[in-house]
Amino acid sequence: MIWAGEILVSPGKPAAGERAVNGCRVWDPSRSKLAALYHLGDGPDLIATMRVLYLGASYGTTVSHVADYVEVVYAVDSASRPMQDLLRLCSHRKNIIPLLADAAHPERYMALVEKVDLVYQDIAQRDQAGIAIKNLHFLRPGCSCILMLKTRSIDVKRPPAEICAETVQWLSPFFRSVATTWLLPYHQDHAAIVCEGLI
């Protein structure tokens, strides 16, 4: 990862109105959960040869930064409104492949997406662990998955720590190691679950 002192940046051409340091785009941890993870702990490094499956691409803020680092990003989102913004983003960038599809039905995009080196998931659904597990189909053995757990989307009443522990338990049979980082102070009730080494 590229740091300019304390600031995380991504190696892309800054667009008009974007903050830039040394000609690189500033990756703001309070806007992007992945940036928060890099600020707080150690997520897997993004490298230039990587292929990434990004579930829950939304308006594409984080997607654009990931795309600055890696070879190609398959950006999946099921909502049509954010997808319009994402398409605009895709027209400027050659390495984002937009997919208007539901991440809970990965078979819909199996004919389009290849095996990837990283699965990144940031979606507000009840069954976040289940969706991640379904999408491990695309992950190369030994590679990593980052799950941004929105505990409030799973159950507002249960304690976030309990939900997180449960999710880790579901995911750990598939990986060599599973680690959790809470994203405070940047994001409330969000945990980054980094699963490394797909078995």
Place this chain on the structure above:
Amino acid sequence: MYRYWFGDIEDRESRSCVRLSGGETVWITRFFQVISNTIPIPPAEWEDAAQAGIVRTREEYLHYLRKICICGTQAQLAERTQRSDLVLIEMVRGLDEIDRVLNRLQERAHDWSLSLNLHYPPGTAPGWVQDGTNAAFTRPGKALEILQNEIQRLQEARRSFAKEVRAMAEQVLPNSSVLVGGLVAARLLSEAGDLPALARMPASTLQVIGARKALFSHLQTGTSSPRHGIIFQDKKIHNAPRRQRGKMARTVACAVARAVKLDFFRGEMVPEFLSDARARIAKARGGK
């Protein structure tokens, strides 16, 4: 055989691939075929496309895939924007937003007027407000006037906007609009998300949809269950005597549940159904 965006793989081992060829429409048709695939298949491999001679390099593979996905996604989005039920939802949400804004502005203007010892709306004087007695307080200046003019303009806009929404609702929801009025029908649709979802809702859901807070407090803490949600806005229910409202809500919800199914599956007004539904509602009203 596995179908990929670039062709059919007959055999995974030998990588024999039947290549897809043709113009842009062929590729887009293919995109729509594969995106509705329901059986798990191994992820795509660019080497397969290269071996079949569809692309020469990985760059080329990604270049074409990106192009097709962008075109395909645009086509998917275009399909959605042409759906009149989704347009109606945007419209009715816009209308409700205007109402919220209007309410807030009116409240603000009201407080402001009173603080200046004026009455609000202008020309309605409650007994205890003395208008124009204190010169220091009676000069609201331009600002309040501007606000009041804006409120008036927004009220006019709201009226014509509501007319539009009703007209659209009559097209999208011809039967339920007759039963509960275009605005209420459109709000039910907005809560459901789209017309297919609305058509599949049971009457009990339609009865309490929009009363989320009351329903969950009922389910979780055992308070009494909500009798009505959005459907309460229909005058048949809110004009009914308090004791009868639950019954009316049930009856109207049953009628609406049938109406939205006709709206979705037939898409036109069905007079026989409407007269039957009206009779049932009248019976519920009369039969105490």
